[in-house]
Amino acid sequence: MDKKELIEKINQLKKEKNAIILAHTYQNLEIDEVADFSGDSLYLSRQAAKTDADIIVFAGVYFMAETAKILSPQKTVLLPNLSAGCAMADKINAEQLKTFKQQHPGVPVVCYVNSTADVKAESDVCCTSANAINVVKSLNSKEVLFVPDKHLGAYAESQLEGVKVITYSGYCPVHHTITPEDIERKKRLYPDAKVMVHPECPAEVTTKADFVGSTTAIIKAVKESSAKKFIIVTEKGVVQRLERDCPDKKFILINERAICSTMKLIHLEDILNALLHNQYEIDVDKQIAQKALKAINRMISINA
Ligand code: 13P
Ligand code: SF4
Secondary structure, eight states: OOHHHHHHHHHHHHHHHTEEEEEETTSOGGGGGTOSEEEOHHHHHHHHHHOOOSEEEEESOHHHHHHHHHHOTTSEEEOSOTTOOOTTGGGOOHHHHHHHHHHSTTOOEEEESSSOHHHHHTSSEEEOTTTHHHHHHHTOOSEEEEESBHHHHHHHHHTSSSOEEEEOSBOOHHHHTOOHHHHHHHHHHOTTOEEEEOTTSOHHHHTTOSEEOOHHHHHHHHHHOOOSEEEEESOHHHHHHHHHHOTTSEEEESOTTOOOTTGGGOOHHHHHHHHHHTTTBOOOOHHHHHHHHHHHHHHHHHTO
């Protein structure tokens, strides 16, 4: 089947089955051609919570589909490729979080949505890269535990007065390996370019940014800016979407390693197979889901 036929067949099945497709900003660009909603983790979880569809096909990674299932337990949630995991989410499990909590008794726990359902169930509130600062602030606590991402936790602390954010040791391999030298090299080539950074990057990188934000926030800031050149310090999918949407502007990807290989496991064929065969259905243990939902809903209400 060629691309046009694939897209037609997917759109037809979407109608027949009352399904929607949610696509993360790092997804292969072709997926946007069939996606109903495309954006960052926060935007997509909001769409998952409010949709009337019977089936949600999540073109993202495992924790995103799991979060959609927790928010909409009565719906069928499909992840088109079960190998689409997140290396950051795998950095902490529920037992490790319990130990971390025992080391800091009474300190509230913020968990980045890039985590498993059982880690969310052990946390007080979730956050995404779009709202981490507000979520930490909302706890009104002098100390906060933050898992699994040490960089996002440190970034939130740097933006707030009087809160100590005690971070776990996790990180995203795609962002963690970006260095200040990478930025300096690109700045020498494009001195007038604005530096747009995702907060999963180390502090030495975020401090060199003109703008720090989630993938959707970066895209919005670029579209609203009068600048013409941007160094994009996050995953390649953001550059591809910006090149598509803003042909009059120039985008420089920070380095060619900035690719989330598990996101890229999903192609149009996988979406078609997901709709044809109801695969792969994501399920979450009911007790864990109920506890995790509290942490997710608390986050959603903070930013309502
Ligand atoms: P967003 O919050 O921008 O969707 O980022 C999610 C993510 O996995 C970044 O690596
Ligand atoms: Fe996970 Fe990193 Fe991929 Fe985001 S870019 S989904 S944090 S591995």
